[in-house]
Amino acid sequence: MKSYNVAVVGATGMVGQKMLQVLAELKFPVKNLFPMASKRSAGKEILYNGKTYVVEELRDEAFDQDIDIALFSAGGDTSQRFSPVAAAKGVIVIDNSSAFRMDPTVPLVVPEVNPEDLDWHKNIIANPNCSTIQAMVALKPLYDAFGIKRIIFSTYQAVSGSGMKGYAALEGGIKGEKDTFNPHPIAYNCLPQIDTFTDNGYTKEEMKMVNETQKILHDDSLRITATAVRVPVYYAHSESINVEFKKEFTLDEIKSLYSKSPGIVLQDDPEKSIYPLAINAENRDEVFVGRIRRDYSVDNGINLWVVADNIRKGAATNAVQIAFALVERHLI
Incomplete structure (x- = not known):
């Protein structure tokens, strides 16, 4: 080569x-x-x-x-x-x-x-943005198979996503030091603010997920909303993704797609408490998907839990x- x-x-x-x-x-x-x-x-x-x-x-x-x-x-x-x-x-x-x-x-x-x-x-x-990357790996097989009308992203993002200073802020906060990096202490806390707020009330991070998803999938008709939260985890972003499809589907079809999709590891056995965890995704290149279940509030909806190392795959x-x-x- x-x-x-x-x-x-x-x-x-x-x-x-x-x-x-x-x-x-x-x-x-x-x-x-x-x-x-x-x-x-x-x-x-x-x-x-x-x-x-x-x-x-x-x-x-x-x-x-x-x-x-x-x-x-x-x-x-x-x-x-x-x-x-x-x-x-x-x-x-x-x-x-x-x-x-x-x-x-x-x-x-x-x-x-x-x-x-x-x-x-x-x-x-x-x-792309780290949180967008893992979401796209998880959503593209579903988009191709069933079409997507609407996506709701809720992210739980590791402090390493804000660099060495973000990592140090959590490390110091656990030791009792004052957090001078974040708007509020990140240790033992969740901050519903990643990056600055825009005029529409969303943060830049949230709008990145909206705009980048549409660009990557070449579909400006997608209806997307997002809430991005910084959590006291060092590595790996976790995401709750709610999707409304254009077509009917079965859960078996979803799992079969994921079993054949590159870059994805399916971890979905809730009775044995098997589902993606940030601590297990650290230093891995795959995107982990689990907690797959229907959203009964709409006709063709589904919920996913998606986890990946934000510094590696992200x-x-x-x-x-x-x-x-x-x-x-x-x-x-």
């Missing part, structure tokens, strides 16, 4: 470090690695596949090097500034921020769901899987 020169932008951050780990674990064919970060982190040493690399400063000139793919996880402002620079120099950017997700010229991709959208990329590809793994899909589709 051909190997590729890969840059990881934000290599010293939580997701950047996980990207390096996943690249190695999934054996993406890396020829040369170019770890990059801000001036503050430049010069630090990182370990990748048993070899030590020195982190270089992220600058325009950094992309004058022979780089095929750049995995970006350094925040929206950094992506807005440097992704077009890299793309103009022939680098394929896979960006983990929200900077380009709703740009109509940029594909927003979950490889199990819409890999064909990679075919029209213009050197920038957007990684960020790093999805980005690396996009890179694999580019190779498989002969787009690089």
Whole structure:
């Protein structure tokens, strides 16, 4: 297999470090690695596949090097500034921020769901929001089989979703330290606010799920509402998803679909208390689905419980899987 020169932008951050780990674990064919970060982190040493690399400063000139793919996880402002620079120099950017997700010229991709959208990329590809990614893996087989009229998302999101500072806030709060990161203490608490509020009363996180779902499924007719909650869990987002279908279905059909769907692990034996748990999804790449049951308040409704590691499948793994899909589709 051909190997590729890969840059990881934000290599010293939580997701950047996980990207390096996943690249190695999934054996993406890396020829040369170019770890990059801000001036503050430049010069630090990182370990990748048993070899030590020195982190270089992220600058325009950094992309004058022979780089095929750049995995970006350094925040929206950094992506807005440097992704077009890299793309103009022939680098394929896979960006983990929200900077380009709703740009109509940029594909927003979950490889199990819409890999064909990679075919029209213009050197920038957007990684969806972590909570959207796992929901799309769970919903796409159902969307194709039964059609979907309406979705209600209720998310229970881990503190690692807000980065190292969010993780530290929970860790410190458990020790009795004051939480200076969140609007209220996260330890022993649930915060119904992720990101800032918009004019319609929803948070940006909630609107990301609405807008990104419609874009990924190419269906603006979908009626979607969402409530996103931060919970005192370190890793893995949990989601209660209520779906109203256009067609009739049986639970056996749903479970049969999931047993054959890539990237999904079905855990649904409630009599034995078997269902997806955040603690079991940590450091896994799959999306776990369970608590499958009819919603008797509508004609063709269903409830699902969906769990995935937000730093792996919700960020790093999805980005690396996009890179694999580019190779498989002969787009690089």
